[in-house]
Amino acid sequence: MKLLAAIAALASIATATACGSAGTESSGQGGIYTTIDGSKQINASAPINPFNPVGSVFDGYNGMALAWPKNDPIDPNQFYPAIARSWDVSPDQSAVVIHLQPDARWSDGKPVTSEDVRVSIGLAYTQGGTAYAIDPKAAGAAASIQVVDPKTIRITQGANKSNMFLSNLLSTDIVPAHVFGQLLPADFWQKLKVAQTGKGPAADRDKNVITGLADKVIAFSPPHDVSAGPFVLERVNPGAALLTRNPYFYDRRLIVPDKVEMLNYSGNEQIWNYLIAGKLDNAPFTSVPSAVLDRIRQVRGSKVISGFSPVSTSLAFNQAHKPYDNVHVRRALAYLINRAQVTKIASPEGGTASETTSGIHAAAAKVWLGQAFNGLDPYRLDPAKAAAELKAAGMTRRGGKWALPDGKPWTVQIHVPAAFSDWVSAAKSISSQLTDHGIDATVVTSADYTLYLTELAAGKYDVGFWLMGLGPSPYNIFQRLFGQANGWQMFGGRLEHVAPGTQGNWMGGPEKVAVAGPDGTTTVDPGELTSRLGYASQDEQKKIVAVLARTANQQLPVIQLWDYVNTQFVNTSRYTGFPPDDDQSLRLSSGVWMQLGMIRKRQA
């Protein structure tokens, strides 16, 4: 009873949260635009700080980057201008000159200058990673930051070049130097230089000083919002955040709503209820069952926009565990899973069944591979082929059940995080299908996603669900299959393959594999090829992608199940001008759509 009471109490808190709002608001002619932030829930006590993962900074509204990425299937360097009006890039991406918006101002009236960008980059160094790695040998690390004039800044790339440099650079969050600058010590840039180029204890000490600033930067809480975006945070409570128009925004003539109300949510069903109530002008991708989608469609003004989403779901194997080390077993399972059926059950509206396993979302794979895409084994449902593969793996069949080569019973344990209802349904569907074909299979859930990833990385699972195809960068796509999770890691700028079960290598695949191609069978190192994708020219990239897609298809480190569709919900009763299906801005927030001049007030 004590437990029941506690569960009931939790439920009531969730309900109370659902009912919260930013209060009754009056607005001018532009009205209040209501939406949710798909990337995070609202935390009323979080600082107004983009470096804080739960901070009250919302991309495209009061959070601004140098530029916004377009939803291109294969080119990660396509961007819409934001704080950066334009940029010049040298052909090998060794230097990027960024020209800032001439009229850009912060919400307190001060101009946005190159110094703001420089301070933002300094703060990004404290967080590490991507273009701002302290290790100068890291691929795609910035080497120098030079303020050319108040509206121009030049950034050069280090010797170990990466095709992702421009993309990482333009994604930098820009914060006001007169608010955040105090976080950096006066001699920060000297210390950074010593940490990057020096040797010995002095370099180590300065490196520690810079990385030691990380927590201070994350915890920093400005007293009020100073934004260069179209909106400024007015107030936030557990139910919603309210943002008002920034009178100094450089393209303020394009911004129609007077205010934006960002509603909080505790789960998908709350977003469904908002949509059915017609409360939201836009909701980003949300997993929705068919019956709920039908109900949402019936709401006045409700529309569903869909487009490309460079993400797929797969069933991944731990090849360090038997019998999944045997490619015939992995292929047999691929021949026994009806992906169309799995997708129909798990993600009927938000996904399309994968045509094959290539490692890439089908839409991007067709562009990268052309006709070669059709040459990949589609692994259609074929129990006879599966039986032949299992026999080739030495598996035995007794009393209608498949057993391990030594005669011991075989149960496929499929692991999923409990909170991902589409994955749970898919795992159950797969387990039923395998059981139909004489393979015992069970579903095991993990309490939460963080625990799931921790246990997965620790090599505790045989088979688990895994997100893949995270494009558009081909390097990022194949990192999911032949990267750190499969043993390939960079040490001091050198790629190494670590033993299965160590340093996060839970996929446990071999370092080199034989891959059949148009020119016969060759031995390839998929991790090394993936690493080359980071700096190869586009022609080279195409060749490498073709080899890696064949490797993924033949070796099956994962079975690609379905490719996601970016399903967005909009309501045109108050605002119109939303992007059409398959638009390149579809994965960006409504705030960016407003910056691009899309959202207009509906005329009575």
Added chain:
Amino acid sequence: MTVTVLPPGAGEVAAGTTRAALRRNFWRGVWRVLCRKPSRMAGVVIVVGFAVMGVVGPLLYPANLPRDDNALYAAPSLQHPFGTDFEGTDVLALVVTGARYVLLTGLATAVITVALGTAIGLFAGFRRGGWDTALMRLTDLNLAIPGLPLLLVLSTVWKFTSPLSMGLVLGLLGWGGVARAVRSQTLSLRERGFIEAARGLGLPTTHIIGRELLPSMAPYIAMNMLIAVTGAVYAQVGLFFLGVLPFDANNWGVMLNLAVFSGGALTTPAALPYLLAPLIAILLLTLGIVLIVDAMDEIFNPRLREE
């Protein structure tokens, strides 16, 4: 004055006959109490029905329940009285085959709760002094443990695949209330004349506790046991609903979770039967137990008898 001399062994025979007669009278009394209100008989029928479902239910269906790929979330029909789930499996079949885990967990929890709680409460109340103090602090500790957060943490390291392991944990978390109540009753009873007399006769402690104290508290303990079953059902279904326990498609809590979070049962009517079926099962089971507890109250408390 007449003295009746009984032949050797006649006393034992008489005692045995008396005990058998008492037992017969007791069951006749139980029957009378049950028949007095139809609701009590309904309670017995419901609980027996669930027990049969738990024992025989899984035998009525194939090990892998059939699925209909073209009837996902199908509406209720004669073929599927509670419709189908996300895979097109009959929801009634899921409820029936899932009853065993729920009931076994409830039973295991109830046995452990009552056995531990009664033993500790009796011992503490009868012995008093240092033992009482130590055992009651232990009871306080048990009562102070926040059960849900602890179970959430435990679920990350323990998968609770067996109903007995689930019942063991719930039982170990839930005995505190019973122990406290039994101790209070023991403290009160041990001052009564019949216990004083038993002590005066030099009867051993085990006899006093087992034969004198325990029977007086049997009604209370039996009722607690039944109520513990309902508590365990709520707790485990709640944990499965939160998704922190292992996935089993026919577990009632998992069914509720999938109906709400996958099927949108609280948003649209399509998955509502899938939500209602396990809910009705839980409500019926609780109702059956409550109705039996009502009968037990009268059986064990002569003052409530309406004769």
